[in-house]
Amino acid sequence: MLMQNRQAFQPVEAATDIARGGRSLGSLFQMSTVEVVPAGKAICWEGDAAKHLFQVVEGVVRLQRIIGEGRRVITAFHFAGDVIGAFLQSDFLFTAEAVTDCKIRRVSRKSFNEEVGRCDLLRPEYISLLCKETVAAHDQMVLLSKKNAEERLCTFIARLVSRRNAEVHKGLLRIPMNRQDIADYLGLTIETVSRTITKLASRNVLLPEGRHDLRIVNLRRLQELSGNPDDFSEKTCHSVSLH
Amino acid sequence: MLMQNRQAFQPVEAATDIARGGRSLGSLFQMSTVEVVPAGKAICWEGDAAKHLFQVVEGVVRLQRIIGEGRRVITAFHFAGDVIGAFLQSDFLFTAEAVTDCKIRRVSRKSFNEEVGRCDLLRPEYISLLCKETVAAHDQMVLLSKKNAEERLCTFIARLVSRRNAEVHKGLLRIPMNRQDIADYLGLTIETVSRTITKLASRNVLLPEGRHDLRIVNLRRLQELSGNPDDFSEKTCHSVSLH
DNA sequence: CGTGTCCTTGAGCTACTTCAATTTATGTGG
DNA sequence: CCACATAAATTGAAGTAGCTCAAGGACACG
Known part of the structure; x- marks a missing residue:
């Protein structure tokens, strides 16, 4: 019935294939404990060192940037399964806040990078995730522009x-x-x-x-x-x- | 004097360290011949299979998408050293056109992926490039939004x-x-x-x-x-x- | 030196914003 | 469970930044 051929939304669901048993990006989060984040609370702050990546287990998260007095831009919404912070190099470039009550997991950037660097199966998935995020960002540029x-x-x-x-x-x-x-x-x-x-x-x-x-x-x-x-x-x- | 702390522009210069002698992304293009593209001519077309990646050797290139009648969005400009098409998975999502007379090199996606997959030095640079492209896209979203x-x-x-x-x-x-x-x-x-x-x-x-x-x-x-x-x-x- | 293209400037218009007043939902305490 | 309180959403009226349409001017090409 519906047939949007490109990615459905800004973020890109990276998990769901956890069930496949294979070593997927989502599985990296499996070992860490679930944290509860009530609606409205921040998960990380723009400007802080991006020491962790997050995965949304349940709920909806918004990524936002504040520019000037009272101007806020939401660059993406993230849903269950999505990974947050994949494209960050050093600092958070956004504040992530829970839109609804959320459950999340986190892994340290260090161990994430190590795992991805080590495992030949994870890497294509990681790269694919980065590519899709860029594609989504471009779609949003079109939306905002025209x-x-x-x-x-x-x-x-x-x-x-x-x-x-x-x-x-x-x-x-x-x-x-x-x-x-x-x-x-x-x-x-x-x-x-x-x-x-x-x-x-x-x-x-x-x-x-x-x-x-x-x-x-x-x-x-x-x-x-x-x-x-x-x-x-x-x-x-x-x-x-x-x- | 000038001190923009994030990336300077939409695209991200990937080469320039060719001179370092080290195996860099830019060096992948070194073996292919230089093509001349006169101003206004297209390098690749939106919708076509993305069989190649390009590197701008000289000149300026624009990436654009056409939506509806007469509406054009330029998502990025690329300058000497920049790699075009790094984040593409299958098809071109943009038409690339020469803004000025250009010189470019191309490599096939296949061999690019093979080289990056093989070489442990290239991969971080590739990933870094993808991350920076996403960051640049987000900056542009802020610009267009607010x-x-x-x-x-x-x-x-x-x-x-x-x-x-x-x-x-x-x-x-x-x-x-x-x-x-x-x-x-x-x-x-x-x-x-x-x-x-x-x-x-x-x-x-x-x-x-x-x-x-x-x-x-x-x-x-x-x-x-x-x-x-x-x-x-x-x-x-x-x-x-x-x- | 002329011709076509690109750029600038002006005048009026419109889609969206801003400010303000209701109306509707949501949650709480009696 | 209902009445109330508070926040969120809707609706209206007026304002405006940027767009559209149109004309004039500057630059680049032969």
Whole structure:
């Protein structure tokens, strides 16, 4: 039914194949204990030495950067299975905060690097993770650079829908984050996010049910409105040179 | 004098240490012949199978994506020494075009991966490259998400200035790309770019000399106007939690 | 020296923001 | 379990940064 061909979301789920028994990135976290992080609490701080990597076991985490007074950018959301901090070299370039109550595991960067350096099976997965993060970041650059409010919101919702493990129960999509989170992720204001949802509702694309659930009425239409050409019409505008 | 602490620009110079004699990523391209690409011509196309990686030997290259009719996003500029396509897994996610007359080298993805997989010295450099690309992409997300026209342009110019090998001859900075390129990179229109330059000139921050050169009158001020907190005042707004 | 392209400047417009007032959800204590 | 309190979300009205459209000017090419 849904067929976004590239990665579904900013972060990239790295685990899930723990079950495969094989030595996967996710398995590196298996030996460490689970920590509980209540909603709103920080996991790590921008500017601090990145001594650990984290894996989300349960819940949703946001990565954010604060620039100037009151300006916040959310660069990614991370879900169960995702690894946080893979691309960091020395310091955290973001503050990671729990959006919902979370469970996480951590491993030290040192031992992570040692394991990845040693194990020939882990390395491709690690590299693949880095590549996908970059691809996701580029997609977000396109969104922030050229999409209008409606396209941004539809893209966001479409990404949520097509996440593996997405909380979709008979057309009801769980939105774990609040409007401010969504706004800061999409480069908009809460008001614009709110108004855009209302507009989509009036057009029978979706139907908000409470603050944290959306009934997806017309997924097809939603995807069309996301302004992602390749999501349905495959390649239309590739190889079209401007100027 | 200049002191941007993070990477100077979107792409990350990977070579330059060819001279070190050591086996570096750049050295992988040494054995292949130099190709000449005239300004405006494409090096690879979005959607095509990414069978090669490229290294810029001379000139400037832009990576761009076309979305919808007439909407173009430039995700990065690449300069001499930079590697293009490091983070690609299968297909090109961008069209690479020469901004100026260029010289490039290419290696096949296959042999690149083999070499990197084999050589323990190359791998950290490769991973480091991937990490830096992601970091650069995140910086660009912040720019596109929260910065106004003036901050965007100042950030852009400051990045150009602090590039290693930057073409700065006694305060005169070479701008190889045209206004449309700058606009599509910064998420603005040519008109806004033009007006913003005029405004900065009237405030004695810089002085345009022809279409492709800027005299940097007040670098300090330029950096301040770029809205990058950590560029001079170190950490001011870190660890400030909203909400 | 002319011609085409790129850049600049102006004037009006619009999508989104800002500020402010309600309305709706969520959680708490009686 | 309900009434209340507080935070979050919605809606409205007014403001604005940047866009669009259009014209004039500068640069680079033959």
